[in-house]
Amino acid sequence: MAQVSDIIVYGDDQTDHRIIKSVAERAAKVQRQWRREIEATGQSPETYNTFVLTEPFDVIEESYPHLVALDSHGCATGEVLDFLLQERREMCEMSKASEFSCGVFQGPTPDECMSESDKTSQFDVYVEASDHASMPEESLLQARMTQLEDGQIDGPIRLAFPSSGSILPPSWSQAEVDGIFSMCRWLYTLTHRRRRTTGPDRDDDGDIEMSEIDPRPFRVLLHCADGYTETSMLAVAYFMYAEGLPVHEAWVKLHTDKGRNFFAYPSDVALLTSMQARLLRESPALSHRRTSIPKSPAWLAKLDAACRVESCPTCIWQPDTRQQP
Known part of the structure; x- marks a missing residue:
């Protein structure tokens, strides 16, 4: 991902913010390292960044649903094109x-x-x-x-x-x-x-x-x-x-x-x-x-x-x- 897009790191309400920051720092380090390797070959790579999302994820789900591929329950929303998910859906429908x-x-x-x-x-x-x-x-x-x-x-x-x-x-x-x-x-x-x-069961008269x-x-x-x-x-x-x-x-x-x-x-x-x-x-x-x-x-x-x-x-x-x- 560091080679093709920006990276946004976030967590749920139970995730310690220090963990989120640590993950973001490691992602940024990989981006910088990749950029140096590309520049060493004489190329000019695109610049990509790492961001930390400070708003709760449920706010993003509610306000920007078109950006959410997986919801807070881990299920695909269908709002973002996912070729693997689409293949799975078509396979399930076919069979x-x-x-x-x-x-x-x-x-x-x-x-x-x-x-x-x-x-x-x-x-x-x-x-x-x-x-x-x-x-x-x-x-x-x-x-x-x-x-x-x-x-x-x-x-x-x-x-x-x-x-x-x-x-x-x-x-x-x-x-x-x-x-x-x-x-x-x-x-x-x-x-x-x-x-x-x-x-056997017995009724009121004692019959079986x-x-x-x-x-x-x-x-x-x-x-x-x-x-x-x-x-x-x-x-x-x-x-x-x-x-x-x-x-x-x-x-x-x-x-x-x-x-x-x-x-x-x-x-x-x-x-x-x-x-x-x-x-x-x-x-x-x-x-x-x-x-x-x-x-x-x-x-x-x-x-x-x-x-x-x-x-x-x-x-x-x-x-x-x-x-x-």
């Missing part, structure tokens, strides 16, 4: 959360400074896909299920899950494959809760009554920074399991019917193809039917790209009409 299977949504990581967060505040479970996440253990999932059902915690449950492209062939382990199945079953159980019988409770199904958000890249693998795996779809149909329907963007890593295509038989065999949607595994179309093995809904609004991508996506 805003939507339901792709009963009770399960996919979308960007909620941000309290973004309007999208208002729409995603009613989820019971947040599953964030991350490159640094390890596979959740069965015991952890069961413990979280108990906490949700018994109302043992205030607020939503938050879990991390390995991101798309992080489980690589041929090194993936059986534990990783089992972990994906466990997560799919866990998500399905959360969103398809069955009626429970409670009691059994009452039934129709539990509220939980709502789950699979999320990552852009709303689809890191969550694509888990979303496709769950869609296959919950809806009883082979991998190529799941990818097509998520995009064309559900309007979801995706990013297909070749490793995810190979992983989900290898898991396809078991996902369909254990799918609740196919529990009363014998299933045969359909032959995958030729384009599936070549799937290696991002596909965004708005980039192909007339998309008619169907496995029987197109050889490649």
